[in-house]
Amino acid sequence: MPDVAPVLDRLDASIDESLERLFALLAIQSISTDPAFAPECRKAAEWLVEDLRSIGFAASVCETAGHPMVVAHHEGEGPHVLFYGHYDVQPVDPLALWESEPFAPALKEVEPGRKVISGRGSSDDKGQLMTFVEACRAYKAVHGKLPCRISILFEGEEESGSTSLKPFLKANAEELKADFALVCDTAMWDRETPAICVGLRGLVGEEVTVKAANRDLHSGFFGGIAANPIRILAKALADLHDENGRVTIPGFYEGVEETPADVLKSWEELGRTAESLLGPIGLFEPAGEKGRSALELTWARPTAECNGIIGGYTGEGFKTVIPAQASAKISFRLVHRQDPDKIRDAFRAFVRERIPADCSVEFAPHGGGPALQLSYDSPLVKTAEGALTEEWGKPAVSIAMGGSIPIVGDFQRLLGMDSLLVGFGLPDDRIHSPNEKYELSSFHKGQRSWARILTALANGK
Amino acid sequence: MPDVAPVLDRLDASIDESLERLFALLAIQSISTDPAFAPECRKAAEWLVEDLRSIGFAASVCETAGHPMVVAHHEGEGPHVLFYGHYDVQPVDPLALWESEPFAPALKEVEPGRKVISGRGSSDDKGQLMTFVEACRAYKAVHGKLPCRISILFEGEEESGSTSLKPFLKANAEELKADFALVCDTAMWDRETPAICVGLRGLVGEEVTVKAANRDLHSGFFGGIAANPIRILAKALADLHDENGRVTIPGFYEGVEETPADVLKSWEELGRTAESLLGPIGLFEPAGEKGRSALELTWARPTAECNGIIGGYTGEGFKTVIPAQASAKISFRLVHRQDPDKIRDAFRAFVRERIPADCSVEFAPHGGGPALQLSYDSPLVKTAEGALTEEWGKPAVSIAMGGSIPIVGDFQRLLGMDSLLVGFGLPDDRIHSPNEKYELSSFHKGQRSWARILTALANGK
Structure with a gap:
């Protein structure tokens, strides 16, 4: 069984190089919803293929009716996993509200000991997908192999309706079907608490x-x-x-459905209120259905x-x-x-x-796409919970999410594959807004988390 | 008393030259609401000053906090009239819907014997104001003098709220006050029937x-x-x-106020229905207050x-x-x-x-600005009615109008001056819309109408 400790050391030692790579990807203006940026979307796909090949993946740019997909494969002994992320980003308007150029990423110290990566896509989703790529790179460098058989699918239309995704999955079902999917497009509970997402709005x-x-x-x-x-x-x-x-x-x-009372209670215990959710954005009156908690409104209504x-x-x-x-x-x-x-x-x-x-x-x-509700106690969730808890030193929580990740439903319906949703974004990352950022700790410990999760999966924990 | 017949002949003979002058004015992109076009607004004002000077007016560009005014004076024996028009025009978007360039005016034969002048401002209000200028030019050429003492005020902010107008009128009340004002920014009843406007919505x-x-x-x-x-x-x-x-x-x-029954009845006799008003724009259901006629809805509600x-x-x-x-x-x-x-x-x-x-x-x-309601039987209205009826061979009708001409209220309140509203636009001129036009007959017979009205005013008819 592969030893994760030297991989973690390697990730610690190579954080500067991993940032350089991420910045190169963030500099590409891959706005998928605006046809004017189609060449930039292709550029991002090509950059990723090049990078994955350097790790030893058999990677290629795959054409669709819209922006291309990136598909890559690497052999390994453990289970076969399909990792999903998207290289496209949201538009940047209103541009005037950005404190620095959206496509000139930078590392900024926002308070002593806390640095963030600024730029469009830093959190959604380029920074997130690179946590996984960096974990693979370190594994390969240390052990000369990967702990699982890994396929990768990077989409370029997630922010513009994923028009090509279903046809592509259908046409390539054989190639893309794995034991399960790993999806890195979600958030942590807070800066210290990792989370696994078991519910997604459609x-x-x-x-x-x-x-x-x-x-x-x-x-x-x-x-x-x-x-x-x-x-x-x-x-x-x-x-x-x-x-x-x-x-x-x-x-x-x-x-x-009405959310079960025990689930509502567990959400209440997380302590997020309408005040704490709305305060940072300058509001205080919940504007949705009356008589429901903040987490229910955004997760289950x-x-x-x-x-x-x-x-x-x-x-x-x-x-x-x-x-x-x-x-x-x-x-x-x-x-x-x-x-x-x-x-x-x-x-x-x-x-x-x-x-x-x-x-x-x-x-x-x-x-x-429809909503997705995963089981709170699947073995996949339990394995990831253990690995995340080890990395962050705090129990991983099972949460729901307000946003949609249609791919998860498509993996289920078209490829018969469950998805594990683990991400390191934060609610204040300002994704889709000016001044998007990604915590340096998310990027670094995210890499380490994936190294641990892959190891745990290989060990059948 | 001046003879109008040779003036009318002169206007007939010089129609081509008058069109050339109008086209030069229409080519200036004097969009007042967009600050980017401020230099074009000034250019239009300067063009008008130059043209009025060539007729013998003492004309000047007068600064305001916004776009400049054109003020001009010419001696004459009859009553003192102040003619008002505006040289600014509406924006042209959506540009894609224009059949020819909005600022490249052209004469187009739309059916045998019927020509129109196309271009932004052709009807609102450059074409209209030039009918008066051309009448003055012909009078001067034929008789060496004008039949009335004539002052002219051309505004450059009519389409953008007339912000500078009140302060300008107040500051120059002495210079601008006349016996009454002539305003040429309204429409005819139809292509053959001249109209005098006695009601204007605010x-x-x-x-x-x-x-x-x-x-x-x-x-x-x-x-x-x-x-x-x-x-x-x-x-x-x-x-x-x-x-x-x-x-x-x-x-x-x-x-x-509820419109008097006899006025409503006279409007009914004009035969304009919701169907005839809405049909040409592709609609058939009156969208305003229920239970009121089309003319009441657009003139008096x-x-x-x-x-x-x-x-x-x-x-x-x-x-x-x-x-x-x-x-x-x-x-x-x-x-x-x-x-x-x-x-x-x-x-x-x-x-x-x-x-x-x-x-x-x-x-x-x-x-x-507030609405304005003039008396249906003032001597001024009666004089103009006679002159218009003579020119068009059809009785001029007294109508109201749905649009606002705030200047009329300002002339009343600030200069204590009544206004005579005579114009030669048509409801299908597409003012404020793509493909604005002005009938050549409006331009030509409009010039002749002013020659007749000025003569009638001089003769005290």
């Missing part, structure tokens, strides 16, 4: 465009008689919630949120126009057994009902 | 920005618990109207319209963000004795009531 993304007159109108001539698509859209959006914060779309709560809206004149000054159209991007977070297709259909029907007879509405789907 | 413009969290949030982490400013804004906008299309802001209808809204991610693709803020531009059209200041205050209170305790709202005023 997602439905929709873009809705309301069209009224066949051209922009002067509100002097037509104000008070012509339909205003902003007013129609605002009404439909306002109608999505009742005064208790519940979503009003018929059938929306079908498949939503579904939502409807408008993520973007635009219509009419939005430049400097004023223009008294009644626009021809207005549009919004809406997303739903799903829990338990809510069906994404049914939710999408119900939403569209809900909006259509609110469109006057002489106006029209168009919808564009933006990805989606 | 305007209140407001920009509202709702602020929630201190940064953009990931909707996975914070969806369902953090306030979403788009949702708050949408709710406030949706609440502005009840199910009968009435504005719900407390006190909004204070000062609104107040409105609340959202002219622009923006928040969150509005680029290509999708971003699951809960934005830190969202904002909208709202305008109210006012009638009769509605008080703009009261309406603004009531709207702000209405929105503030709908802002959660941990969020905030900011307002920015964008101009405004």
Whole structure:
């Protein structure tokens, strides 16, 4: 059985080199949602292939209809694991709010003894996926081999709906199927406490465009008689919630379960309150369903949120126009057994009902996937718990998560494979926002955690 | 008494030259609402001063805190009139919808015997103001003098709230005060029927920005618990109207009078219906207050319209963000004795009531002015009616208008001066929209109309 101690030493000794590699990856502007950045996405994929080859992986850039995948394989004696991460990142606007350039990563000491890596993708997900790559590199350097048979899949469309993922998994099921998947795209409980994620909300993304007159109108001539698509859209959006914060779309709560009392109690004991969650972002009033705890609201309840809206004149000054159209991007977070297709259909029907007879509405789907609920006591979870507890010196906690990682559902459905979700992000990493960062301790101890987890898996612990 | 016949002949003979001059003015990109175009606004003002000087006016560019004014004077024997127009134009977005360049004016034959002048500002208001300038030019050329004492005021901020207008009128009241004002910024009833406008809706413009969290949030982490400013804004906008299309802001209808039955009847006889008004823009359902005629809705009822809204991610693709803020531009059209200041205050209170305790709202005023109602039978109106009827061979009709021309109220309040509103625009001129045009017949017969009106005023008819 491989000895992990020298691997850990190696990771400690090579932290500077591992940072250099991460910075090179972070400098690539792989924004997947904007077609203008497609060449940068490819560049990130190529960089990863090159790096994995240097460790001894058989790695390649695999074409899709969208941004390419990175697929890599390495032999090993233990179980066969498929590691998943994504190399694409969120857009960086509003750029003016960044304290340093989003694609010029830097190491910053934010308080004595605490350093963070700044830059878009540092936490979501380039920094996270590199923790695993660095663990493999150190293992190989020390032992000349890896403790498990390892396959790797890096996606380039996670932030833009993962359009190519399902077809790619289907077409390459044979090659990608492993005993289970390791997914590193989640967060720790806090800076000292590692966490394993056993519940993930699903997602439905929709873009809705309301069209009224066949051209922009002067509100002097037509104000008070012509339909205003902003007013129609605002009404439909306002109608999505009742005064208790519940979503009003018929059938929306079908498949939503009440969280068991003992689980709610264990969450309560974590001590995170609405105050502690909202305080750092300058808020104090929970805006969702009334009468539920902060963790239940964000981990086990579904939502409807408008993520973007635009219509009419939005430049400097004023223009008294009644626009021809207005549009919004809406997303739903799903829990338990809510069906994404049914939710999408119900939403569209809900909006259509609110469109006057002489106006029209168009919808564009933006990805989606159901929620995922793992068992709290699977052997996989138990093995990882042990390894993480050893590394961090504090028991790993089992948590749920508000965000969606559709890949986990796809691994289950398409490849019949369970996923272990372990990540080292932190709630204050500002992923998707200006000034994204990743704790240096997350990056370093994350590498060490993976070395321990791989060892434990190889040892069949 | 001056003879108008040779002036009309002169206008007929010089139509090509007058078009060349108009095209030169239309080519100047004098968009007043966007600071980037400030030099173009100045250029338009300078062009006009140059042109007026060539006719013999004592003309000058007058500085303001914003875009400059053009002021010009010319002696004459008849009454002293102040002619008003504006040289600034609306923005041109969405540019993709223009069939030809907005600032490359052209003469287009749209059907046999009917030509139009295309380009931003052709109808609103450069084409209109040049009808008057050309009438003066022809008069001067034929008679060596003008039939009235004429002052001219061209504004450069009409499309952006007329911020500098009141201070300028106050500071130059002595110089600008005339017996009455002539305003050419309105429309004809239809292509053959001249009109005099005796009612104008007022305007209140407001920009509202709702602020929630201190940064953009990931909707996975914070969806369902953090306030979403788009949702708050949408709710406030949706609440502005009840199910009968009435504005719900407390006190909004204070000062609104029911239009007298005989006036409503005269409007009915004009034959414009909701169908005929909405059909050309692809709509058929009146969206305003229920149970009122199309002309009453657009001429004599107040409105609340959202002219622009923006928040969150509005680029290509999708971003699951809960934005830190969202904002909208709202305008109210006012009638009769509605008080703009009261309406603004009531709207702000209405929105503030709908802002959660941990969020905030900011307002920015964008101009405004009360409605104006002129007498249907003033001598000034009667004189113009006669001249217009002579030129067009059809009785001029007295109408109201849905748009606002705040200058008219300012002339009344600050200079104690009545205004005669005569214009040659048409409802299908697409002012404020892509593909703005002005009928060649409006431009030509508009020049002839002013020659006749000035003559009639000089003759004291």
